[in-house]
Amino acid sequence: MKFRPIGRHLLALLLIVGLSGCGSIEPWVKPYERDKLADPIMALDSDAVSTSYIQHVYEAREGARGGEGAAGGGCGCN
Amino acid sequence: MKIRRLPLLALLLVTSSSVLAGVLPEDRADVLYHLYDGGGVAIDGPSILVRKKVGKSLSVVGNYYVDMVSSASIDVITTASPYTEERKQWSLGVDYLHANTTMRVNYTSSEESDYDAETIAFSVSQDMFGDLTTLTLGYALGDDLVRRSDDASFERQLDRQIYSIGLTQILTKNLISTLNFETVTDEGFLNNPYRSVRYFDAGSALGYSYEPELYPNTRTSNALGLRARYFLPYRAAIEGEYRFFIDTWDIEGHTASLTYIHPWRDFTFTGKFRYHNQTGAHFYRDIFSRSEATNFRGRDKELSPLTSYTFKLKASYEFLNDDGNDWGFIKKASVTASIDMLHVDYDDFSDLTAAAPLGSEPLYQLDADIFQVFFSFWY
Numbered sequence: 531m532k533f534r535p536i537g538r539h540l541l542a543l544l545l546i547v548g549l550s551g552c553g554s555i556e557p558w559v560k561p562y563e564r565d566k567l568a569d570p571i572m573a574l575d576s577d578a579v580s581t582s583y584i585q586h587v588y589e590a591r592e593g594a595r596g597g598e599g600a601a602g603g604g605c606g607c608n
Numbered sequence: 609m610k611i612r613r614l615p616l617l618a619l620l621l622v623t624s625s626s627v628l629a630g631v632l633p634e635d636r637a638d639v640l641y642h643l644y645d646g647g648g649v650a651i652d653g654p655s656i657l658v659r660k661k662v663g664k665s666l667s668v669v670g671n672y673y674v675d676m677v678s679s680a681s682i683d684v685i686t687t688a689s690p691y692t693e694e695r696k697q698w699s700l701g702v703d704y705l706h707a708n709t710t711m712r713v714n715y716t717s718s719e720e721s722d723y724d725a726e727t728i729a730f731s732v733s734q735d736m737f738g739d740l741t742t743l744t745l746g747y748a749l750g751d752d753l754v755r756r757s758d759d760a761s762f763e764r765q766l767d768r769q770i771y772s773i774g775l776t777q778i779l780t781k782n783l784i785s786t787l788n789f790e791t792v793t794d795e796g797f798l799n800n801p802y803r804s805v806r807y808f809d810a811g812s813a814l815g816y817s818y819e820p821e822l823y824p825n826t827r828t829s830n831a832l833g834l835r836a837r838y839f840l841p842y843r844a845a846i847e848g849e850y851r852f853f854i855d856t857w858d859i860e861g862h863t864a865s866l867t868y869i870h871p872w873r874d875f876t877f878t879g880k881f882r883y884h885n886q887t888g889a890h891f892y893r894d895i896f897s898r899s900e901a902t903n904f905r906g907r908d909k910e911l912s913p914l915t916s917y918t919f920k921l922k923a924s925y926e927f928l929n930d931d932g933n934d935w936g937f938i939k940k941a942s943v944t945a946s947i948d949m950l951h952v953d954y955d956d957f958s959d960l961t962a963a964a965p966l967g968s969e970p971l972y973q974l975d976a977d978i979f980q981v982f983f984s985f986w987y
Contacts (some may be wrong), residue, residue: 557738563781566839571869579638579657580980593886594853594861594910596790597831
């Protein structure tokens with residue numbers, strides 16, 4: 531299985547999205563309907579200092595890494 | 609040698625506020641104490657994270673983190689001697705907001721007696737579709753230097769690049785989701801210079817001997833993660849998460865978790881169950897047929913087939929809020945405590961401390977408790 535750096539593809543995707551006139555799409559959840567989403571219990575990463583630490587532990591204890599949107603540093607100790 | 613994946617932390621610090629690309633993160637300081645205790649290893653220390661706006665368009669963030677390690681793990685006691693060590697890490701980052709775009713840069717440095725690491729990370733986030741959608745692109749470059757404490761002439765390089773793309777989407781009035789894809793490429797010295805593999809050796813009293821492990825010089829991994837959080841009718845939240853992982857070492861992983869968040873008065877309680885299962889690296893063996901049996905060889909239990917389970921309990925108490933206080937510039941403050949109970953079943957990693965005859969050793973299991981206590985201040 532071959533993998534290639536995807537940086538150029540990401541840049542192209544950003545440009546396409548940016549040039550596609552995305553501002554014309556009507557938001558289906560209005561700003562005044564987002565009170566529940568603004569509740570602190572809905573924050574996807576409410577405690578960055580804690581999230582980074584626990585990801586750090588998992589990356590040291592398991593072979594997988596990344597893809598969680600909030601990956602931590604690594605402790606690869608024995 | 610303790611740190612390997614430092615760039616991921618730097619990437620966290622440049623992507624963690626991606627949900628609010630059009631708004632700078634809150635001014636906040638966290639002082640955390642962490643303790644990992646399990647499998648003969650104890651690691652503890654502080655982590656201090658401070659973030660402050662400068663003007664209307666800039667936010668500066670700094671982090672100082674320490675690991676104090678006392679290790680008598682199964683790897684260490686079967687082939688080496690228990691040790692203590694300390695790792696110090698600091699990072700500095702800047703967020704710049706312009707209209708609906710947030711650009712971030714972060715530098716991280718980590719030092720210990722036999723391993724140095726530097727990382728620089730960049731990301732850009734764009735809010736779209738009436739702020740329902742946030743797209744984040746990230747890139748990080750890591751430069752590590754691996755040494756040996758018992759050989760002053762030993763020095764190896766490790767370079768790493770991380771590419772990430774994240775999409776956060778408000779789906780309904782009660783539901784928010786995020787999709788993240790991340791590619792990590794490593795090139796250089798990837799194995800632990802101290803760790804050994806074992807192989808059958810009829811001339812040894814044990815029936816086996818040890819030799820140094822030898823890893824490939826490159827590794828590329830891809831991870832795709834999906835999370836969704838739903839606001840329940842009675843003011844509580846539930847979150848589901850799934851991640852698929854695959855790499856060029858033939859490790860394939862599936863991670864899933866379910867989280868429940870329940871506020872009550874000034875408290876917030878969280879319960880979480882996490883499951884992870886992975887296959888082993890193609891060069892991993894619990895025991896090799898002979899010395900130098902394969903081109904690459906490793907016996908790192910983290911690269912072996914395993915299943916892990918974690919149950920988390922967390923409680924947070926907001927002891928100061930905006931309802932009038934005399935704490936000067938501090939607007940809100942909370943204290944949080946959590947415990948993560950981790951259990952790992954290894955499918956192909958023998959427990960050599962059991963002193964069983966060769967071939968009948970029991971499989972190793974790990975139990976660890978992870979404690980965190982932290983104070984948070986908003987100002």
